[in-house]
Amino acid sequence: MYIMSQQEEIINKIAQDKIAFDLGIQLLLEDPEYNFKSIFTTLTNYIFNAIPEKTNYNTETYQNAISTIPLKPTYTPIVLLKIFPTRVAFYKLAELPENENKKILTSLLWIFKVTDTERRNTECKNGCGHFWHELE
Numbered sequence: 332m333y334i335m336s337q338q339e340e341i342i343n344k345i346a347q348d349k350i351a352f353d354l355g356i357q358l359l360l361e362d363p364e365y366n367f368k369s370i371f372t373t374l375t376n377y378i379f380n381a382i383p384e385k386t387n388y389n390t391e392t393y394q395n396a397i398s399t400i401p402l403k404p405t406y407t408p409i410v411l412l413k414i415f416p417t418r419v420a421f422y423k424l425a426e427l428p429e430n431e432n433k434k435i436l437t438s439l440l441w442i443f444k445v446t447d448t449e450r451r452n453t454e455c456k457n458g459c460g461h462f463w464h465e466l467e
């Protein structure tokens with residue numbers, strides 16, 4: 332069986348409201364093993380997995396998540412997410428300079444929280460085999 336890393340556990344607990352959003356980000360950033368590329372890859376996979384529309388990875392919930400990210404909407408990562416199709420936007424995020432890392436992480440965590448919550452309330456509602464949806 333797959334064992335979640337501590338980082339993955341924190342991400343899922345944030346999505347499931349078991350850790351407050353701001354505290355969760357702080358825990359991820361202050362982790363001595365913090366590695367932006369690793370968290371970015373994990374979150375990208377999680378988000379694409381949580382979005383049910385697998386052609387363009389675009390849904391009303393995804394758009395709603397982008398428009399409610401708790402950061403200034405003029406920040407570069409949010410502007411990119413708004414104007415480019417999902418996959419293109421994620422490629423562009425990966426190429427931004429390091430001083431955007433915290434904003435990217437905040438944006439992606441928020442998008443995952445919103446899209447995963449939607450999934451738990453619909454597709455997963457009557458039970459699912461997702462072990463990460465069974466955290467204590």
Ligand SMILES: [Zn+2]
Nearest residue numbers: 455459461464
């Ligand atoms: Zn599930």
